[in-house]
Amino acid sequence: MRLTPLVVFLVCSPLATSQTAPARETLHYNIEWRLITAGKAQVEWSAGANTEIRLHVESVGLVSKLFKVEDDYSAYLNSSLCAQTVHLNTREGNRQRETRITFDGRARRASYLERDLVKNTTLRAKETDIPPCVHDVIGGLFYLRTLNLEPGQSTQVAVSDGKKSVTARVEAQQREDVKTPEGVFHTLRYEIYLFNGVLYQRSAHLNIWLTDDRRKVPVQIRVRMPVTIGTITLQLEKHE
Secondary structure, rough: OOOOHHHOOOOOOOOOOOOOOOOEEEEEEEEEEEEEEEEEEEEEEEEOEEEEEEEEEEEOHHHHHHOEEEHHHEEEEOOOOEEEEEEEEEEEOOOEEEEEEEOEEEOOOOEEEEEEEOOOOEEEHHHHHEEOOOOOOOOHHHHHOOOOOOOOEEEEEEEEOOOOOEEEEEEEEEEEEEEOEEEEEEEEEEEEEEOOOOOOOOHHHEEEEEOOOOOOEEEEEEEEEEOOOOEEEEEEEEEE
């Protein structure tokens, strides 16, 4: 199974915000699939004149023995958290691929280039229309933390993976207590509608739990797919 497309998915829209995300932060997650630990994920956030986000995902244990995964994703955002560039290196089994995406808000175009590093060939090159401000699928996670939605409220979002640009729905659902290796947190659960033909064709439900305080730390992320594939859950192990 491919872990990165199930980690790289969160988006938000340009609403009035209260900037709560810290200037620098590292989040460590355990990835569970079918009740076993399938991988680890680390997200690093560094804000300044431009914001940089780095994600590292790797398989562990039995999953790693069956299908080794080691992926790296980096994104640069402007001061409004609009995507500027994305670079993705994936090493999954015998495959090694590199993807570069450039977002040009002024020209309202995104350029997508995917290469096979083993065969030294171009797999896909494409340009897509985008709005002046669009969020990549990781930068949107941090933008989500700046919003002030209460249970029952929702908003529309602009998101692009470079191949497609869509408007998706983000919905605040209810407050829940979530237990993770880092402790028990009071959270607000959101649902992000990216699957089922929106950005991704696959049938799935995506939920994220943010702490119900000014920090809005993402303590749990869950993708529920058909029983043949199963549910993938990321739980916070360490927050620096």
